[in-house]
Structure formats: C-alpha cells, structure tokens
Amino acid sequence: MADAYIIDAVRTPRGRGKKGKGSLTGIHPQELLAQTLQELGRRTQIDAADVDDVVVGVVSQVGEQGSNIARNAVLAADWPLHVGGVSLNRYCGSGLQAVNFAAMGVMSGAQELVVGGGVESMSRVPMNSDGGEGDGMNPHLRRKHPQVPQGISADLIATMEGFSREELDAFALRSQRRAAEAQRECRFSRSLFAVRDPETGAVALEKDEFLRPETTMEALAGLPAAFEAAGAHAAGPNGETLDQIALARFPREGGIRHLHTAGNSSGIVDGAAAVLLASEEYVRAHGLRPRARIRSMAVFAEDPVIMLTAPAETARKALRKAGMQPADVDLWEINEAFAAVPLQTIRRLGIDPERVNVNGGAIALGHPLGATGAIILGTALDELERRGLATALVTLCIAGGQGVATVIERI
Template structure:
C-alpha cells in the first residue's frame, strides 16, 4: 500500500518554563531526539533526505535555522540538510505534513519531522519585542483597512470563543482539572515512558499539577477584567523537542523498516483571524472528507489544548466524543513547547492507538493567524 509511513517517534519530557530543562540549549534538546530516533530506527543517517523542524520566535539560540543546528549538534552527517518552519503552534505538525508530501511526491524517501522550543531561553513573542512594535499587524495599512483596530491575540480569541459558545469560567476550569487528572494517570501508568528521551536526567513531564483543584483555580485572576480566561485554563509555557521518521513505501522495503502507522490524510485551513483559534472545526471536517471517514470511524482525537474553550467549542460543533479526546491530558496539563507540540501530540496519539489496539487517530491544532492543521493517522 503506497503512502507515507511513520516509522518511529520520540520526544523529550516537557519541562516547565524555568524548570529542569531551562538550562538546555535548544540545539541540544533537538539533538537528543534526533540521536534517539536514528538509534531506534537503525537507519543510516546519511540516507535522510531532509530534517524539517518547527520553531517559533527564531532568534537568539533558536535562530540561524535551528533544525540544521540540532542535526549538527547531534554529530550527524553534514551532507543532510535541514530547514526550520513557523506555522505557529502547529509548526511540527506542519513539518510532518511537509515530510509526508515529500515522500508522497516521490522526490524523497526518508524525512525527519519534528520541532524544538525553549520558552525559558526565548520567551513567547520575543520576536515582537525585538522588532520594537506592539504587534506584527498595527503598521499595515492593508490590515487596518480590513480588520480595523480589532485586537489580534490568542487571549482575546479565547475570550471570544468562550463567549460565543456560552462557556462559563467554571466549565473551563472543570475541563482543565480533567486534563491534569488524565495526564497524572498517564504518567503513573507509564504510558509516556517509552516515548521520552532523557535530557539532563529529566524523564517525566513537569507540567501536571496533582494538587490543583476547582477551588484553587477559582482564586486566579482572569487575564482581563471580567474575563473567563485564567492561567489555569491555558496551555503552559514549556521547553521540549520531538522528532518522527517518515518513510516512503520503497524505503520501508529497501531498509527493512517496520512502520507503526501511515498518514491517511492531511490538511491545513484558514479561519477567522480574530477568533483565531476556531480552525480545528473546519479542519476536522475537511480532513475526514479527504480520508473518506466519518467521525464515528475515528478511535481517538487529539485537539491541542491551547485554551480550554478551543476544545470545548470543537466538541460542540463536531460532536467529537470527550471520552475519546485528549485521553492522556493535553497542553493545559502537559505543557506546550510551541514548535515541538505537534509531533509530541502525534507521538502520544500513535502510542495510545497501539495500546488500545485501535486503528484511526485524528489530530488537529489551532494556530496563530486563524489557521489549523489536521492529520488522520492509521495504525498498522
């Protein structure tokens, strides 16, 4: 069966901002997962056609094409190229898409997709501050003619979504608490252990808060007066890296590889840039149509928990089952190292499909600018 095959996938633990991974250079985080991926798959690294990494705020230690830097920091062959991309929060999921498209086109056979982000080293939106402008939009006459002075931030979008779908603060906090509960249960049962490459002795995700409660969440101040969004219902700022090997059918045969899954369908969509975070809704419909599947055919869903209202609005509009969505917790509990999260999520989705002996998984992520990627993978 022709296609783009997932051979294996690995990740670091996700560290809290200022936590135990804070002192690790992004190149070394990326090098750790690349080294482990090469070792686990047994490939000759010189045969890799490209390394595609997601990373946001590409400056400082994350500048100068960090994908290439990670590969070289791992001591891997200089002959292999690398490229760094920014599709906002979906960057490493987009890296998987580009890798799969290269394989499906017949122009490449082995491509590594992944991402890295050190939010301790390079704060979120640091590139805006470097440019000394309030945001990337305000200086554009064309943008202002189209959108006026409307606030364009993910926080504003999350508030608008909560208001539009009638999601009260208590409901958002209940969702966040469940994310922490599911993540803690996954950690305790060892579900993430095989995925994680130790870096600096860190072998477990630092984000899950076992002692949190609805009472504690209720004491937090909203991000804006009278708002519903607090830090408790938002993804955590984090450090981490992830990597996945995508191979063609020919490469699978030639190198004796054993695929874990194949990419069944992929898509990316644009949506309202003011609401910003609603893209997973149309992306889900589009990717299911491309896959020739219905919602009931999908065994597990991963919808990135940028904010609690993103997932709750997605469930309301698509009918996606809460019991089959983010079953091991999401970014509210596990953290969101922006450029690495897409492959981090897909790594967990793949592992959970295997654990449950299930077949189809659907992953989608909201992204800055009103974008969303969606992927359907089929376990083999």
C-alpha cells in the same frame, strides 16, 4: 499517491518554561533538538546518512532559535554533514506542519526518508520574541484585520459559545487528572527519552514536569482572569481597547467575559519532538516495521481576530480527504491552547469527549509552541497501540485563524 509510513516518534519531556524554575531552561534549544534526533536515530537504527531532510517547526526564530535551528541541530547531533535541515513557522501548528511536509516529500516520491518535528524553548526564547506583534506591524493589514492577543480571542470564543468558568475549569481539571494518571501508568514512556545536560552528561529531565496533579476545582476557581488587563489595554488608533477591537468584529452585549486563567490555558514549557517518515520502498529495502501511515492532512483558516476556531473545519477537511466521518476516528488530540478551543471543537464536530485528549493535554502538560504538533502525534500513536485501536486525528488551532490536522492509521 505513495504512502508515507511513520517509523517512530520520540520527544523530550516538557520542562517548566520559566528561567530558574524548569529543568530544561539551562539547555540550548539546538541541543534539545539534537538529542531528539540522536534518540530517533538510535531507536530506529536507521543510517542517518539516508535522511533526505529534517523539517522542523519552531515559532520564535530569533536568537538561539534563529539561524535555521534545523540545520544547526543536525550538525549538533553529529549527523552526516550532507543531511540538510529547514525551519518553518506555522505558529502553534508548526510541529504538525513539519510532519505533514515530511510526509508530503515521501508521498510525492521526491524523498525516501524524512524527519519532521519541532522545538521550542519558551524559557530561553519567550513567546513573541520575534517582535512581529502578530501582524508584522503592517498598518494597512491592521486596518483590515486588527488581530488581538490569543488569550482575548479565547475569551471571546468562550463568551460566544456561552461556556461558563466552571466548564473551562472542569475541562482543565480533567486534563490534569488524565495527564497524572497517564504519567503514573508510564503511558508516555514509549515516546519519551531523558534529556541530558550537554556539558556534564547528567540527566536533566526524564518526565514531564509542568503538571499539577493536586489541582482542585476550588483552586482553579480562585485563579484570576489572565487576559482581562490585556483586554483593557488601549491599543487602537483612537484609543480603543483590545476588547473593543475584537468586539467591533464580533459584537456581544455585555462585552467579553474573561474566563481563561493560568489554570485553564496551555502552559509555558520547553521541549522538542521528532517523527521519522519513510517510503514503502525504503521500508522494504531496510526491513523497517512501520507503526502507522499518514492517511490525510489538511490546513484551513477562518477569521484571524477570533483566531482559534479553525480546528473543527480543518478536521472535517482532513476527514473528507480520508473518506471518513468524525465518528470513524478512534482517538482525537485537539491541542489545549485554551480550554475553550477543544470544548468548541468537540461541540462543533459532535464527538465524544471520552475520545479526546485521553491522556490530558497542553493545559496540564504544557505547549512548547513549535514542538507540540509532533509531540501529540506521538502521544496519539502510543495510545492507539496501547488500546489496540486504528485511527487518530491530531489538530491544533493556530494564530492568524488557521488550523492544521493529520489523520494517522496504524498498520
């Protein structure tokens, strides 16, 4: 199989995803993505006319994020009319899946130059806007697999792993501290560009704005459980609560301990990212200097009710394909959907926490659903370069019990 080279990766800053509170909430998601494509073109100096396709992850594909945002963003970016765009949904893994599909196009020999990326304006198109309720409201599927909201799954994982609230909060505090230090030291600046108001041209946001560097363990400990009320909601056909529905599959004496809060869950934000992938022939013919190559990829799925447990096995699958062991990975990006997810993945893989999310993660910086995978791939690549290291593994937990992973290797 041919190699897929990563030429560059760019992203917007992540803006707080609440109307009236965030700096990107006034900007249409197509524009966020269009500016990201323009920036990728500017930095790499490629001729956009050569782009075979633009593959974009976006979860809530309705309203402003409907109507194939990938193609519309290509047009909004003033890229040549003949460049196509496809929008995909693998929930929280969408951005990384888009990069993987772009890489597959190149590796198969079918394409030469492909953009993979993602976008989500969670302020303008809130989570769950597609109305599918996770299972498309198919009563037959619901009887087989009664999927519950992700926060309840995360609390179930914490319960089953025996994580304490203090452990989850300590992980969140570490995410905040690492992100604050990374921002202070401008470690994100290689990927970041300033988003502009498309009407006025004024800079709307130039750095991530969700993080709370002043976070303390005491403040985190004082936050209420975020998913306890949802767990008590009677949603089953016979009035069972969502907690009872989850516990029917994973019985635990004492029930689910609701330990996730606004402080140790991923933040609601707006953002976009794009990664340029090219074939060896294209690289040679155009004198490009690739930063890394895609070494392997994997998708894997586990139980859809506990839902968020797949990253460890997905990572193992990707590593097997690369002929590697967990210990061979220099840096890990394990998406911080909820603190229990990276903690469980670290435990299952037996990896060193000092190599995981070294610049913080979605708890501190936010998780713009469709974009995050492409964002953290760029973060990992920037940090490999900064530290002079070789390989990184990026993985995310995904609704429906899935996981996605990519191993990258610097050239």
